[in-house]
Amino acid sequence: MKLSELCTILVGVGLLTVSLPAEAHHSFAMFDQTKTIEFKGVTVSQFQWSNPHVYLLAQKGNTVYTLECSSPSGMRGLGWKFNSVKPGDKVDLTFFPLRDGRPGGELRSIILGDGQTLKAW
């Protein structure tokens, strides 16, 4: 293959967008999607980059909230990386709470320390 051909292919690859399907592992019926809760300046205690879903633990006062995100595949498409968040980071969060009132929910978006906003779904 000539170098010019290779360059053409590489440019073409760069222009293609990768679209990913949404997550479908399970239902989200356990989350109350009519309520959105916002936390400001809470501390990340764990960021678990794994399947079937990524999850993030955030501490507010003496309570740890378990917040489910999309899958790694889905989140890569939203601009996340495996190391986007680290324990100890101070972040702002919005999430749909669990219907049963326990401390957890479906993370909707996060504002990182540098001001970057990422959607979790």
Added chain:
Amino acid sequence: MRFRNITRMTAASAMLLGAISTIASAAATKPHSSTVAASTTVPIITGVWERDPSPFEEGGGGDTEDVPPPRPGPDLKEPYASRWKALRAKRQAALDAGKPLADSSTLCLPEGTPTIMQAIYPIQILQTPGQVTVLAELYMQTRRIYMDAPFPKPDDLEPTYYGFSSAHWEGDTLVVTTRGLKDSVQFFEVPHSDQMTVTERYHLTATDKLRADFTIDDPVYLKTPYRWTWRYKRNLTYRIPEYVCDHSLEKINADGTVSFEVK
């Protein structure tokens, strides 16, 4: 693993890579053709494929809905039709109540045939001599389809998640026939007997567009065959990542509902 086994694997890998490069180089010389010239005359369906449109765009799939079965749905005999409708209604009612019922995905079980072809996440198809292999991102599933392979005798056809698949080319259409699926492997919870046959017909409609026509025949459960079509587009850049389902936060309760476990 013994060294002898490694040697065998290395030799097999070399053969596989050689076969792939043969097909790939043929495709590279004629990138906009659906067929390769001369030595191989079959269409090249090797590649990473995603549903087009996505399964979530074809109805349902909202945050509180499951992806629905392809229309028009199964034409089941009674009493199976009534039972299936009741089961689907029960599942939807549980969703509406915020207490979803467990299903095979709760346990991260393989989807099996033909659900793997639903491609919730992209799938990769590999054509090698004598075999077509489907590798799914979801659960890292592997489905092997053997070209022109005689079916085992019924007594030797062990029920499995993917069944035994034999394929042949009819012109430029790949026809895959599958039998031997486990009772528990159900397409959208449609029950089936050991006489069920799944037939798939794959046909490139453009260079990077694939159409698959599915037919499920089952003289025990179905009045008429269940037919539907899925379409796919080839993704030339996506690399399928690993998918180990080892961090579920779901717990199955005694009543069959699923709870979200907080840490």
